[in-house]
Amino acid sequence: MEPLEGATTVERMLLNQAKHTHTPANGSIELLPLRNMNWDICYVRLSREEMEAKGRLRTADEWLEIGRQMKDAGVLFLLLTGGEPFLYPDFRRLYLELRKMGMIITINTNGTLIDEELAEFFGKYKPRRVNITLYGTDEETYDKLCHYPGGYEKTLRGIRLLREQGVDVKVGGSLARANRDDLDKLLDIGEELDIPVRVDTYMMPATRERDLSYNMQSRLNPEEAARARIHALKREMGLELFPQYVRQSVERADHPEPAEAKPGHMSCMAGQCSFTINWQGEMRPCVILSEPAVSVFEVGFKAAWKYIVEETHKILLNEKCSTCHMRHLCRTCAASALLETGSYDGVPDYMCRYAGESLRILREEWEKIQHGQTISDR
Structure with a gap:
């Protein structure tokens, strides 16, 4: 998994140096597992009832305390993600305070909740980048794959609003059976809007499909x-x-x-200079691996990072x-x-x-x- 999508030469030099010294320079926080769309092949998606059965959301103050510990440990690049991060109750305060700590912040979103006010906010307090996922190139695909009528136009509107405010935007897409015919259209949209587009054609198997033949899975063979x-x-x-x-x-x-x-x-940077923390506070090497894992709220950030480095090294x-x-x-x-x-x-x-x-x-x-x-x- 790419730890810092679209990193510049200087950023990659910093990450490579951090990798050699096992400094946690790059991380991500999954603020919540909730989404406003019901994408068929989503890795992080719970209903509110499922979430509440597993635990509560951490408050902005709790995350800010971890943020201070991250700053002291050398974290420079931070991704705020979800679920859909703009559903997090105190997102703007958390974002601004982490930004004041000197962290370079990127945001992952589906773009549908971006309105004029939010776009103006990011125009004033610019992130490193906003990564927006396009799940298809028409309303039919959004309805079929995401079960979210009107999602396509809302996403395009969010992209345009951010660009009008001078915010750096990158579009990402994942190709599955339901949108396999949209590849060229996705790339065309990038050219039309003058923004980079990265389409991932490999998807890891969904839990419910791992025992099925490739031709029966939602992903491409x-x-x-x-x-x-x-x-x-x-x-x-x-x-x-x-x-x-x-x-x-x-x-x-x-x-x-x-x-x-x-x-x-x-060989990747996961567990060497990069980490992720899920909505319950578990630190892991990357967003896909569920182990090794340790709670930053229980042991503190530095102790959690030390544990992740040691356990990741054991993976062969x-x-x-x-x-x-x-x-x-x-x-x-x-x-x-x-x-x-x-x-x-x-x-x-x-x-x-x-x-x-x-x-x-x-x-x-x-x-x-x-x-x-x-x-x-x-």
Whole structure:
């Protein structure tokens, strides 16, 4: 999982340095598990009754105390998310106080609750970025996938209002069976609004679907997901950069760097310089992993971070993945291995097929490039 989506060169340098020193430079807080939409493939979504059965929301004052501890521990980048964060009762006060502490704040939202007043607020007190999810490109998809009539126009309106206030906006989307035909339309919207769009074609399996065949799941099957991803990359990179990516990807597969076959540690920043805290106060390495976990409200932030670093280091991945010639095309991480196979050291069949199809397509593209054929971005 990307710890800081769209990080600049300087930001990545800071994160890499923090990774070496195990400084918790980057984190996220899930303020609440409630949403105003009922997306079919949502990882964090509870009804109010389900939430209240599990516990209460933490107050802004409680989060601000953790915020002060985070500041002292070196947290610089902070993501506020949910659920839908704008449903949090005291969001604006919490945001302003964390911002005063010097934290660089990003917000994840579905965008439907952004009105003129909220847009003006962010125009005055700008975040690093507002990430807005587009679940489709028309009202029919929002009704079918999110069960939220009118959601598409509300989301576009929120994007436009923020841009009018000079707020940096990035659009993200996840491709599933219900919106598989929307990929190009999503990318077109980014071009029309002059904002970056990132469409993720790989989705980890929903709990209720893990025992079903791929063709019975809500997500795309691995080959279809791979084809969609390569197509999206072609459009995102353009006709100048995409051939370079193709060449480098094929060369890396044909001439992989020597690697010893042994269980590998997590290579991402989760549990090394990055963390997440859920709405109940449990710190975890990333938003997908449910373990290791420890309550920041019970032990304090620094003790919780120390525990997460130590426990994350114990997680080992399968040795086959460490020597695979397609590992640069694969999306396997500790979280995906666990959710796909039931264990950290499992080898996900989905990911093997995803990487294999990606390489097959890239080889075809490379053949076209070598023979001087024109590559279309459509």
